[in-house]
Amino acid sequence: MTPIQSKYTELLDNIGSTIEIARxxxxxxxxxxxxxxxxxIGRHIVEFEQHGQERAEYGSNLLSTLSKDLKQRYGKGFGRRNILDIRRFYLTYQKWQAVPAKLSWTHMVTLLGVSDDTARKFYEKQTVLENWGYRELDRQIxxxxxERLALSKDKKGVLQLAEKGHLITHSTEAIKDPYILDFLQLPQSHQVTEKALEQKIIDNLQMFLLELGKGFAFVGPQRYNFRTLL
Known part of the structure; x- marks a missing residue:
């Protein structure tokens, strides 16, 4: 590669990086x-209901009627299920400042499935800390x-989990009890050999590391496969 070609490749890479960041x-x-x-939207719906107009004019069909009219005006994205989620979203987070930053709408809908406020706050914090996609968030829930982490903590420790997420300060805190490895899809009809288990873990390495959580790294097979970084 000539110096000019090398410079051009560098230019192309720099432009590509700029485009990706912008996207x-x-x-x-x-x-x-x-x-x-x-x-x-959720605020508008709840305020409408609270003023009594929902009972007076639309009865219990408000969300269905609203869904139909919004779809006619604005197209897809306003099915009754989505309108219900939007309403639940506002009822759960009635102050905008309470809505966790950096999370997508799909994240928020997933979080709405957690009824316990303390647990939901934990999943909010942990999703940001671990950069979980919504599918991984759903799997962790x-x-x-x-609940597994909370088993080893007192009331103060559980509240800390909700406020700050799972912050590891000692290697023993990196261990969950138990680990959930359903994604390995191990057969239940017979015992699995150590070699077969190791291969299953390597085949699903990303999911396995996500289940282990922060503080672990893959070193390599037969060297003990995983170690804490603390």
């Missing part, structure tokens, strides 16, 4: 605006990671 920022901005808009 990522645009997606984040769109997500923020969508979450904000849905919060405002279904695997009861908060």
């Amino acid at each position: 990522q920022n645009a997606v984040r901005a769109v997500n923020t605006e969508l979450v904000k808009a849905n919060w405002e 279904n695997s009861s990671v908060f």
